[in-house]
Amino acid sequence: xxxLLLVLGGGPGGGGGEQAGKGRATVIVFAxxxxxxxxxxxxxxxxxxxxxxxxxxxxxxxxxxxxxxxxARADLFFSADEAGMQALEDGGLIVKGTRRSRLSNSxxxxxxxxxxxxxxxxxxxxxxxxxxxxxxDPQAVPAGVYAREYLRRLxxxxxxxxxxxPMESVRAALAAVESGNVDAGIVYKTDAAVSRKVRIACEAPxxxxxxxxxxxxxxADAPQPEAARRFLExxxxxxxxxxxxxxxxxxxxxxxx
Amino acid sequence: MSAEDxxxxxxxxxxxxxxxxxxxxVGLALAWSLARARWRGKALVEALVSLPLVLPPVVxxxxxxxxxxxxxxxxxxxxxxxxxxxxxxxxxxxxxLAVMSLPLFVWAARASLQEVNPLFEQLARTLGAGEWRxxxxxxxxxxxxxxxxxxxxxxxxxxxxFGATIMVAGNIPGQTTTLPVxxxxxxxxxxxxxxxxxxxLSATLAFLAIWAAQRLLRRPKR
Amino acid sequence: xxxxxxxxxxxxxxxxxxIEICGLALGPDPEITVLFGPSGxxxxxxxxxxxxxxxxxxxxxxxxxxxxxxxxxxxxxPPQRRKVGFVPQDYALFPHLSVxxxxxxxxxxxxxxxxxxxxxxxxxxxxLEGLEGRRPGALSGGQQQRAxxxxxxxxxxxxxxxxxxxxxxxxxxxLRVRNQLRRMLRRLSIPTLLVTHDRADALALGDTLWVMNQxxxxxxxxxxxxxxxxxxxxxxxxVAIETVQPGRVLKTAGGLATVAxxxxxxxxxxxxLETAADEVYVCIRAEExxxxxxPSVPSSARNCLxxxxxxxAREGPMVRVGLDCGFPLxxxxxxxxxxxxxxxxxxxxxALIKAPHIHLIPRPD
Numbered sequence: 001x002x003x004l005l006l007v008l009g010g011g012p013g014g015g016g017g018e019q020a021g022k023g024r025a026t027v028i029v030f031a032x033x034x035x036x037x038x039x040x041x042x043x044x045x046x047x048x049x050x051x052x053x054x055x056x057x058x059x060x061x062x063x064x065x066x067x068x069x070x071x072a073r074a075d076l077f078f079s080a081d082e083a084g085m086q087a088l089e090d091g092g093l094i095v096k097g098t099r100r101s102r103l104s105n106s107x108x109x110x111x112x113x114x115x116x117x118x119x120x121x122x123x124x125x126x127x128x129x130x131x132x133x134x135x136x137d138p139q140a141v142p143a144g145v146y147a148r149e150y151l152r153r154l155x156x157x158x159x160x161x162x163x164x165x166p167m168e169s170v171r172a173a174l175a176a177v178e179s180g181n182v183d184a185g186i187v188y189k190t191d192a193a194v195s196r197k198v199r200i201a202c203e204a205p206x207x208x209x210x211x212x213x214x215x216x217x218x219x220a221d222a223p224q225p226e227a228a229r230r231f232l233e234x235x236x237x238x239x240x241x242x243x244x245x246x247x248x249x250x251x252x253x254x255x256x257x
Numbered sequence: 258m259s260a261e262d263x264x265x266x267x268x269x270x271x272x273x274x275x276x277x278x279x280x281x282x283v284g285l286a287l288a289w290s291l292a293r294a295r296w297r298g299k300a301l302v303e304a305l306v307s308l309p310l311v312l313p314p315v316v317x318x319x320x321x322x323x324x325x326x327x328x329x330x331x332x333x334x335x336x337x338x339x340x341x342x343x344x345x346x347x348x349x350x351x352x353x354l355a356v357m358s359l360p361l362f363v364w365a366a367r368a369s370l371q372e373v374n375p376l377f378e379q380l381a382r383t384l385g386a387g388e389w390r391x392x393x394x395x396x397x398x399x400x401x402x403x404x405x406x407x408x409x410x411x412x413x414x415x416x417x418x419f420g421a422t423i424m425v426a427g428n429i430p431g432q433t434t435t436l437p438v439x440x441x442x443x444x445x446x447x448x449x450x451x452x453x454x455x456x457x458l459s460a461t462l463a464f465l466a467i468w469a470a471q472r473l474l475r476r477p478k479r
Numbered sequence: 480x481x482x483x484x485x486x487x488x489x490x491x492x493x494x495x496x497x498i499e500i501c502g503l504a505l506g507p508d509p510e511i512t513v514l515f516g517p518s519g520x521x522x523x524x525x526x527x528x529x530x531x532x533x534x535x536x537x538x539x540x541x542x543x544x545x546x547x548x549x550x551x552x553x554x555x556x557p558p559q560r561r562k563v564g565f566v567p568q569d570y571a572l573f574p575h576l577s578v579x580x581x582x583x584x585x586x587x588x589x590x591x592x593x594x595x596x597x598x599x600x601x602x603x604x605x606x607l608e609g610l611e612g613r614r615p616g617a618l619s620g621g622q623q624q625r626a627x628x629x630x631x632x633x634x635x636x637x638x639x640x641x642x643x644x645x646x647x648x649x650x651x652x653x654l655r656v657r658n659q660l661r662r663m664l665r666r667l668s669i670p671t672l673l674v675t676h677d678r679a680d681a682l683a684l685g686d687t688l689w690v691m692n693q694x695x696x697x698x699x700x701x702x703x704x705x706x707x708x709x710x711x712x713x714x715x716x717x718v719a720i721e722t723v724q725p726g727r728v729l730k731t732a733g734g735l736a737t738v739a740x741x742x743x744x745x746x747x748x749x750x751x752l753e754t755a756a757d758e759v760y761v762c763i764r765a766e767e768x769x770x771x772x773x774p775s776v777p778s779s780a781r782n783c784l785x786x787x788x789x790x791x792a793r794e795g796p797m798v799r800v801g802l803d804c805g806f807p808l809x810x811x812x813x814x815x816x817x818x819x820x821x822x823x824x825x826x827x828x829x830a831l832i833k834a835p836h837i838h839l840i841p842r843p844d
Contacts (some may be wrong), residue, residue, distance in 0.1 A: 066447045132345060137428070140446045165345050165427055168445070180328045181344045378572050379532045382558040383565040384585030384634060394584075398575050 025227035032080035033169040038247040048117040060169035062140035075228035081142035104213035104250040107204040119201035134176040134185035143170035147186040190248040269436040273415035276354035288366035314420025349426035358411035369403020413466030483507040488538025498694035506670030513685030531558030564631030572615035579611035585634035601629040639671040653678035721786035741806025746781040747837035758842040768810035769837040780831040
């Protein structure tokens with residue numbers, strides 16, 4: 001067993017860049033599925049510059065929270081809603097003072113790019129031609145929770161609930177709309193932007209929609225707290241914010257309580 | 258157990274029963290032709306039928322998704338001609354359960370069909386019985402032990418099927434959520450106690466079905 | 480014009496075994512024909528081809544005007560349409576059905592009342608009353624045989640095919656059932672082909688006999704005739720004539736032939752010899768040899784051979800006496816006869832054989 005740890009512990013180094021005397025660290029980041037593309041780009045740039053390695057575990061925030069609570073090894077948790085983060089904080093799994101919410105998003109109703117149904121307003125979703133609507137699971141997945149709140153505000157939830165196909169993450173909902181197996185879906189605007197197989201039928205303006213917030217924090221049992229803090233810092237840097245904006249995220253000025 | 262849980266159980270049982278009803282005629286036809294007839298391509302069909310037993314269930318689910326999705330060859334045809342939507346409906350549940358439990362049934366039924374002495378069938382023919390009558394009055398009754406065991410095995414497998422189901426039917430509460438899917442999602446949501454309760458239920462059902470099947474298969478003939 | 484069954488066909492098997500049947504004929508008269516031959520000579524296959532359970536490679540099988548099989552023609556007539564009663568070797572009663580339902584199996588299209596009536600009648604006729612509800616596993620061998628027969632007969636078949644009907648029975652049952660079977664078959668008046676490898680069965684049950692060996696039909700005739708007068712050595716071996724010895728015809732005169740066998744001379748009727756053949760085999764059935772102890776008396780038997788007793792052996796209910804009369808001769812006596820004559824090894828006896836009981840077969844060089 002010790003030999004195994006030795007072999008595993010002496011892990012492969014990242015590409016390029018040396019840290020004199022420090023060796024290469026691996027930062028494990030559990031992040032919401034909607035952050036897939038932008039985090040990959042940020043992490044890639046970071047790895048090149050610093051020589052640290054960033055490993056991303058991307059899934060619905062609710063799933064990730066369960067994994068962390070069950071003892072999964074991770075350094076940072078980047079959730080798509082405050083509820084998940086709060087649950088971890090209440091459980092004492094977050095390092096106090098490292099929690100920060102600087103990112104937001106907006107919702108969009110999407111249909112398949114080719115042959116997608118005609119949807120011009122959210123009310124059209126209640127129409128007879130829309131039989132199935134994909135959401136992240138409204139019971140847990142942040143995107144689904146937001147979508148349900150949004151529909152409730154529009155008083156459309158009871159009409160739409162029977163048509164909902166709960167998916168295990170917002171990206172799964174996106175894929176469902178791409179495949180044509182559902183008629184429409186509600187995902188983040190940023191998700192719709194990365195897929196060419198869907199088009200945005202209509203957007204939920206930020207004022208009408210629910211307040212979306214993406215908190216990030218250092219986990220208490222982080223295996224590499226130093227390296228993790230460095231990456232956490234980087235996430236708040238100008239470069240990182242530029243990437244977020246590029247993908248369509250809304251960067252909030254100043255800390256959001 | 259809440260009313261919702263009973264609903265879940267009832268739904269899962271119903272889907273498993275429906276899928277077994279589908280498996281029986283298809284499986285019997287396959288088992289019979291694999292046990293009796295000699296034809297080219299038999300080995301290929303044998304391998305195909307056994308595939309869901311060995312493939313990762315999600316792969317089978319993926320194949321079904323591609324075939325029966327709205328844009329898939331079969332899904333599109335069904336929608337055009339019968340107005341049927343398969344993926345993300347209970348029909349997909351039945352489909353997934355049937356495909357995954359078919360190999361078990363065919364395996365058990367074929368073994369017992371092979372053991373039926375062909376002389377009995379031949380004799381029945383000399384007494385004037387047509388082929389269908391021979392099948393229903395001689396062949397199937399003589400093979401009934403294996404067929405019943407196969408049915409129970411298929412039902413048990415259907416009750417516990419997850420990988421293909423989740424891919425092709427998803428988790429729509431009240432519409433496509435089966436017991437195994439509910440267990441998985443309970444864990445996902447962190448509802449551990451519910452997950453354990455449902456898991457216990459699932460294990461009990463599976464045990465009962467397998468036990469009954471084993472008793473049938475093992476009892477000596479005379 | 481019904482000519483009954485006429486079959487000539489060939490069936491080949493993978494391991495080069497070939498069954499060649501030429502001129503097999505049955506009916507339309509309701510006689511019992513025995514197909515006699517050693518185990519493995521293909522008798523069962525012949526039955527199965529006639530029943531339609533196996534398909535010959537070439538030839539024809541005709542029943543009256545119906546073409547059951549013709550290699551040049553369309554598909555063979557399926558067994559369902561041939562109306563043949565087939566009783567296989569171990570009866571093959573359906574194990575999952577009661578005796579009553581077994582017997583009634585072929586009466587599917589009839590109304591329930593008539594079906595029950597006919598089944599009851601068949602069961603009465605065959606002595607199976609009271610066994611209606613039993614499963615075949617609970618019947619004795621003889622009862623199973625009768626049930627299988629009832630099942631085949633109740634559909635009133637045009638032809639009856641029996642495969643070794645007594646083979647599965649043990650010795651005491653066999654004799655009793657054989658007599659029963661003989662009486663039953665005679666009353667039935669259906670042309671019957673019965674397959675057996677047992678000589679006693681063949682003689683007891685058959686009117687006419689076909690001898691078969693290695694897939695070929697060798698001789699046909701009245702049962703007793705074939706057994707006494709085999710056409711050639713091969714048949715002689717199959718019908719198990721006890722004494723078969725090489726001999727030479729010395730002269731033929733006055734309808735009698737003088738044959739030298741070993742150190743003895745016999746007088747025989749040269750009936751079966753078509754051509755004047757010199758070299759022959761002499762066949763004598765052991766049952767037809769009479770033994771006399773003591774001074775010889777004038778008798779009608781043309782042959783009176785002096786000899787010594789070489790061996791005495793029990794063969795079932797009889798005793799086989801091996802003699803040396805200038806050539807090895809076998810006689811079959813009852814144990815009582817042996818006792819009364821105080822027969823022992825080494826005794827001097829005379830063997831009396833009538834001329835017609837000496838059968839000559841030409842012997843090729």
